[in-house]
Amino acid sequence: MSAMGNNRLLLVDDETDFRAPLKKRLEKRGFVVFEAGSGDECQMLLGNEPVDVVVSDVKMPGKNGIEVLEWIKENHGKTEVILLTGHASAQDGVEGIKKGAFDYLTKPVEFEHLVQKIGQAIDKKKREAEKKQEAEFKARMEQQMVATERLASLGTLSTGIAHEIDNPLAIIKECAEYMKLLLNKQELATMPRKPDFENAIGKIETAIERAKRITHQLLGFVRKSETFFSETDLKELVAETVEFAAKDAENKRIKIFQDTGHANAVIWSDPYAIRQVIFNLLTNAIAAIGSDGTIKISIKDTESRVMLCVEDTGEGIPKENMEKIFEPFFTTKPPGVGTGLGLYVTSGIVNRLGGRIDISSRVGQGSNFQVMLPRSIEACADMGDNKNICFDILNEIKGDPTK
Numbered sequence: 066m067s068a069m070g071n072n073r074l075l076l077v078d079d080e081t082d083f084r085a086p087l088k089k090r091l092e093k094r095g096f097v098v099f100e101a102g103s104g105d106e107c108q109m110l111l112g113n114e115p116v117d118v119v120v121s122d123v124k125m126p127g128k129n130g131i132e133v134l135e136w137i138k139e140n141h142g143k144t145e146v147i148l149l150t151g152h153a154s155a156q157d158g159v160e161g162i163k164k165g166a167f168d169y170l171t172k173p174v175e176f177e178h179l180v181q182k183i184g185q186a187i188d189k190k191k192r193e194a195e196k197k198q199e200a201e202f203k204a205r206m207e208q209q210m211v212a213t214e215r216l217a218s219l220g221t222l223s224t225g226i227a228h229e230i231d232n233p234l235a236i237i238k239e240c241a242e243y244m245k246l247l248l249n250k251q252e253l254a255t256m257p258r259k260p261d262f263e264n265a266i267g268k269i270e271t272a273i274e275r276a277k278r279i280t281h282q283l284l285g286f287v288r289k290s291e292t293f294f295s296e297t298d299l300k301e302l303v304a305e306t307v308e309f310a311a312k313d314a315e316n317k318r319i320k321i322f323q324d325t326g327h328a329n330a331v332i333w334s335d336p337y338a339i340r341q342v343i344f345n346l347l348t349n350a351i352a353a354i355g356s357d358g359t360i361k362i363s364i365k366d367t368e369s370r371v372m373l374c375v376e377d378t379g380e381g382i383p384k385e386n387m388e389k390i391f392e393p394f395f396t397t398k399p400p401g402v403g404t405g406l407g408l409y410v411t412s413g414i415v416n417r418l419g420g421r422i423d424i425s426s427r428v429g430q431g432s433n434f435q436v437m438l439p440r441s442i443e444a445c446a447d448m449g450d451n452k453n454i455c456f457d458i459l460n461e462i463k464g465d466p467t468k
Contacts, residue, residue, distance in 0.1 A: 072187050073114070076100045077107045077121035077133060078149070087176075094180060104128025104136075111141055118167075118186045120179070122149045123157045131161055138165040143193075145186035149174060208388065230280050234273050241269045297339060299330035299371060299438075303362055306343040310351065317356040321347075324363035332371050333441045338414045345411040346375040346434050353379025353432060366440075373436040381428040390424070 074096050078084045081102065088098045099114055101107040104127055107119070119137060123130035134146050148161040148169040158169025167186040170179060244266055248259060256262075307321050314321050343362075350360045358378040365372045382390060389395045391412040415422045419439050426432035 071095075071097060072118070072183075073097045073116040074099070074183065075107065075110065075114075075116045075119045077102075077104065077119060077125070077130070079103060079122065079125045087174075090176060091180070091183075096183075104130075104133040107133055108136060108140075111137070111144070115141065116144060117190060118183050119144055119146045120149065120183070121146060122172075123161070123169075124151065131157065131164065134161055134164055134166055143190060145190055147179075147182055147186060205388075208392075230276065234276055234280075237269065238273050241266050241273070293335055293337070294333055295336065297332050297334045297336040299332065299339070299364055299373060300325045300328070302336060302340050302343060303364070303373075306340055306347060307362065310344065310347045313348075314351055314360070317351065317354070319351055319354050319356065319358050319360060321360045321362065324361060328364040328366045328371070330364045330366060330371055332438055334418055334438060338418060339438070342411050342414050342436060343373070343375075345407045346436075349407055349411075349434075350375055350377035350379060350432075353377050353381075355379070358431075369440050371438050371440055373438065374433060375436075376431065376433040378431040381430055382424070382426040382432055383428055387424065387426065391422075 072095075074091060076084050076088055076091075076098060077100075079102050084100050084102070088100055091098050099110055099116065101110050104125060107121065108128075111119075119133075121130045121133050128136075130148050130150075134148065137144055137146055145167040146161070146165070148158050148166050149172055150158045150169055151172055158166075158171070161169055167189065168182050170182060245263070247253060248256070248263060248266075253259065303323060303325055307323060311321065347360065347362075354360070354377055360378075361374075361376045363374045363376070365374070386395075390408050393409045395409075412422055415436055415438070421437050423435045423437070424432060425435075
């Protein structure tokens with residue numbers, strides 16, 4: 066039976082003479098005990114004080130125990146309920162079992178029997194919580210295994226991609242440029258349907274650039290890029306990157322606001338990698354909005370960490386996609402528009418720098434990406450799962466005076 070310490074109970078009974086002494090005896094056994102004199106009072110108390118087990122009398126003025134049970138199961142499904150009935154109304158207890166009660170006891174209640182039932186109810190609740198955690202852990206592991214398998218396949222394929230695809234792309238690009246050169250010659254000035262040919266060449270060049278971006282992103286997963294740490298001012302990086310993305314945002318009537326004025330944003334990190342993170346999050350936000358919206362970039366700081374936030378007024382991310390957005394190749398964009406690699410790359414960079422990236426989102430209202438970065442390599446010690454990455458980087462830097 067479960068240990069009683071810190072387990073929270075609620076006694077619901079309209080008879081104070083029964084409820085008060087029972088509360089004292091249960092408290093001596095280590096329970097945290099609340100009490101309510103009616104069904105309405107029980108509902109009000111549960112709104113402010115969640116409990117593990119409710120022990121409720123069935124026969125009460127106003128809402129009876131069965132009605133209280135139904136309300137608890139509807140609004141506090143994880144709370145177990147034990148019903149107390151009189152000998153003549155045991156049928157009420159059976160009805161309660163059918164409606165989700167853990168068990169019922171008849172009055173007068175034998176105290177040790179009640180304590181045993183409470184312990185069993187708490188054990189049941191803990192087992193169900195453990196099963197849920199196990200199922201969630203299994204689902205996460207399966208998801209990680211799928212991602213790992215994808216990356217393994219990606220690594221095998223990527224080693225030959227640069228030569229096998231980039232070379233033909235270079236030839237196609239050269240031919241497209243040669244055709245543009247021919248079309249610009251004087252003798253072809255009156256060529257029939259010349260604009261159609263120019264448009265077709267433009268589409269070829271766009272497709273070439275898209276294919277090159279994909280191959281370079283793929284190769285970036287395989288090659289371990291070098292990390293060069295230096296004193297880095299996040300405010301300057303934000304300003305530079307916003308300026309770079311401003312034209313695209315302006316064309317789509319999207320306003321970008323910066324809220325970085327009062328933060329101490331100087332950290333020891335890799336400015337080139339962080340610039341890519343900011344740019345990826347900005348372009349992702351612009352794509353999420355489409356047109357007519359706002360993006361806010363802010364910096365918040367503590368003694369050991371700095372948080373960069375990129376908040377947009379885009380379409381938001383459905384709950385079922387929240388755990389998938391950092392997976393490689395996952396995208397909600399139409400075919401030919403997104404590769405599903407941008408946020409995966411971003412997450413990988415942030416992890417490599419010893420930070421972490423979180424997201425909050427509401428469908429129809431927008432998303433907020435929060436990038437937490439350590440102010441120094443030593444500050445990684447309190448960054449959770451990433452601290453080992455930071456210690457590896459620190460040892461690497463200490464062993465190489467040029468870094």
